[in-house]
Amino acid sequence: MQITGAEIVVRCLQEEGVEFVFGYPGGAVIDIYDAIFKQNQFRHVLVRHEQAAVHAADAYSRSSDKVGVALVTSGPGATNAVTGIATAYMDSIPLVVLSGQVPTPAIGMDAFQEVDMVGITRPCVKHNFLVKNVAELAVTIKKAFHLAKSGRPGPVVVDIPKDVTQHLAEFNYPDSLSVRSYVPVTRGHSGQIKKAVNLLAGAERPLIYIGGGAVLGDAAAEVRDLVQSLGLPCTNTLMGLGAYPGSDRQCLGMPGMHGTYEANMAMQYCDVLVAVGARFDDRVISVPSHFLSQPKKIIHIDVDPSSIAKRVKVDIPIVGDVKLVLRDMLEQWRQGEHGLHAAALAGWWKQIEAWRAHDCLKYAVSDTLIKPQFVLQKLYEVTGGQAIITSDVGQHQMWAAQYYRFDAPRRWINSGGLGTMGFGLPAAMGAQLANPDATVACVTGDASIQMNIQELSTCKQYHIPVKVVNLNNRYLGMVRQWQEMFYGNRYSETYMDALPDFVKLAEAYGHVGMRVEHPGDVEPALREAFAMKERLVFLDVITDQSENVFPMVQNGRGLNQMDLPPHMRDVQDAPFENNRDYGNMC
Amino acid sequence: MRHILSILLENEAGALSRVVGLFSARAYNIDSLTVATTEDPTLSRMTIVTHGSEDVIEQITKQLNKLIEVVKVIDLNESEHIEREMMLIKVRSTGKEREEMKRMADIFRGRIIDVTDKTYTIELTGTSEKLNAFIEAVDRTAILETVRTGASGIGRGERILKI
Structure with a gap:
């Protein structure tokens, strides 16, 4: 039996097990909304602005591990969604954003509420599609979900012209599909993993640097296993918070521009750094040349090869799913009966504890102003x-x-x-x-x-x-x-x-x-x-209007050159100019 | 350093603009770009001439591979390869210049493909350097118009780029 494109959209979402669609109706998607009206398998959440629809779908995904879905109309509905899409893209969040488009004969005619959504979103999506034929609608939506959640996740836009939602086709939803030009790597190269294990075994000042990839790759258990069974210090980036328990002693807090003193010092002075789903972002390592001015060996595990050696040259790149790579690493570690340099590691921890003793997040409590x-x-x-x-x-x-x-x-x-x-x-x-x-x-x-x-x-x-x-x-x-x-x-x-x-x-x-x-x-x-x-x-x-965020690594400075809170002004290696005349460093 | 990249990609609407958009978004250079369908109509073959440090070329290759529609990317510079570019050049050829221009075309293995009593249009194929050399060799004021295709490249010997 043939059904309309709008009904196909709804059936696809049902097949994907979608629970919530965040969206806002309009002329180009009115048929899809009519099909939604006639079903009760998933709920639609009517936001008040399309940007919010995408953010809500995004956080729905971040806080579960499911793909978020947003539905917006053409033109302004689509452009309002763009900030949300770019937000999800920068943080690698799996989303499928369905946007309405003017009918196919009107495309390119500067029609009412027409915008080139595929063109506008091209630089801020993992991929996007314009569906010109209703016969391709179901397989395109299937591809969108597949692309969004596999490999390095990201948002995928499916732009659907209004006439396509009205045309009829048989509904066939493929169980699986393969895209010949898209085959993400999952297992890490065992030779590279072996090298990494050997390097780590020889480390004197090791540090595990955990990024958002560990969260997105559901690798928290493996991260914890690695850090705890080897007794290593670790740091969670802003995107990696929670991948390793933040209240645990082995966690040094967050690194970077507003990272803790101990995390930044450890990042700078470690001799072997294991980056797990992290990308050496400018807000984390600041200036690459300064970061590397302290010699260190770097192991970089990431599902996206283009994240490796982008800002920082690494010694052992491992492309793969962080969860699987960490499992293989631990297996090799245990099989090889590797042990760390116990005395060196104890000395490293002693240094870290000395840094931590400064209590860099201490602040002046007030009886009158809320800090x-x-x-x-x-x-x-x-x-x-x-x-x-x-x-x-x-x-x-x-x-x-x-x-x-x-x-x-x-x-x-x-x-x-x-x-x-x-x-x-x-x-x-x-x-x-x-x-x-x-x-x-x-x-x-x-x-x-x-x-x-x-x-x-x-x-x-x-x-x-x-x-x-x-x-x-x-x-x-x-x-x-x-x-x-x-x-x-x-x-x-x-x-x-x-x-x-x-x-x-x-x-x-x-x-x-x-x-x-x-x-x-x-x-x-x-x-x-x-x-x-x-x-x-x-x-x-x-709250207190004058409060500032410390520690702070100014643009252009190294991680060990933090501006520190008042109680740490005499700490060496991180000069704090207390006259607040910092010069224009930005 | 100059690099010549060969890219096999899905012959789909928008694929070209994804590649070009990538180069502009990440501030990479495109010296030339050629693209056409292959013997398999579902695939296009693109040749991009670019330049940059080794780090930049590595990132370009990785970023290209990351595009969903890109099937394969190779850097032809990594081994022996052949490249050819075609140029159509219209030159003024009157009086005694006429014989001189004909001789120059012959020396460069060019073919005169259109003739008027005042002009020759010469078809010239070779490496980009050869085409540059021809332009240098003829009297600059005699050049009326040039059209160049940009380089196409292919690996030497058994080396092939196929899926």
Whole structure:
């Protein structure tokens, strides 16, 4: 029996076991929405802006291990989705984004709500398709899901002209398919793994550097096995938080621009570095030449060959699925009865403990002003470290990454690569829908939250009881910090004047709003908010405006040249200019 | 250093723009690019002449391989290869220049494929250097128009690029 293209789309999504489609209707997808109306196998979540649909689908994926699905109309619906797609692309998140397109005869005619979606998204998708023939629709959607989740994951766009959704075809959904030009490597090369094992066995100052690939590759168990059975220090990047338990002694915290003192020093001074699904990003290693100025051997495990030797030359590249490679590595390690250089490793740990003893995340507590770090610590305590935390982008994001110790993967949901303000709230929606029993909190700031605040309405409609923790410092805090440090305190356009009354705003959307203005009220307010399990609670926390994120590695500097918090100003190897005249280093 | 890359890719709409977009997005150089369908109509063969450090060429190769529609990429510089480029060049040829131009075309194994009483159009095939040499050899003011295809390359001997 022949069915319409719109019905084919719905059947494909059902075949894929999709639970939620995040979207927004419009002229070009009206037939698909009609087909959705007639089914009840998956739920559609009506967002208030297409960007939020993609972020929600993205976080749905990040917090589970399923492919996220978004559906948008042509033209402005499609362009609104682009920021979400680019966000997912930079962090390698598997998504299928279905966009409507004008009917095929109208393509190229500058038709109403026409935009070249395939052209616009080409640089920020893993792949994209324009479906010109209804007979190819099902197999194209199958390919989209296959591409999105295999190899290095990423978003795939399927652009579907309106007439294709109306034309008829038989529905045949292939069980599997092979793409001759796309065969991702899964198993690592055993010879390379052997070399890596031998190199690691000879290490005196080893370090495991764990990135987002370990989360996406579901390799947390293997990472833990490697780190714990060998007794190695490790560091989780911003994208890798939770891949190894953040509260464990062997974890040195996050490396990079706002990483811990001990993690950055260990990154700089290790002699064998094992990168697991990490890509030596500029925010992590800063300047490659400085990073390599301390001689070290590098083992790099990644599913994407193009991530290897992109910024940093490595000694032993291993292309493969991180989970499988780590398993093979451990197997070889155990078979070969390798042992580490015990005395050297003990000395290395002693050095690390000395670095850690500086307690670089210590901050001055205040009786009158709420310190943002204090809020994150209390959030960690009140939620028992078990919540899924989404974040926006800026200072609050860094504080959340520093002070909330993630002990499991897929609990820390943030836009790491693209740095998309406005990500947090729609991400919280997606994470909550994927994990209905979990506690979900969105850590945000007064600037970021306003970039997708309309989604409070979506949360109301679908009873999504996330908790919004708004660290309100009345500034674009991270930019203000740079202006203070590098631009002579000229706070150009970073003061958020005319902020709304967030409490009233939350109430206007039908939620609970609470304002917290005194340090003593932070914990009680958090407890009260999280006790309201059925309600979205918006906590507007008025924080110290002058607080900066430390440690900090300025652009152009090495990892051991951090600007450190006040109590560490006399620490060697990381000069801290306390006159705050940093010069223009950016 | 100059490299000549051979790429086998799916003959699909948009595949070319993915390759070109990759080069511009990542600030790689394209000195020339040729593409056409192969004997298998589902595949296209592309030759890209580029230049860059060894690190950059390695990244270009990896990034090309990452494109879903790219089936295979080889760097022809890695072993013996042959490359050819074709040029159509229209030159002024009047009076005593006419004989001189004919002789020059012969020396370069060119063929005159169109003649008017004032011009010759010469077809010239060879390496890109040879075509450059011809342009250098003739009086620059006599050149009216040039069209070059960009280089196509193929491995020597048994070396083949096929799926």
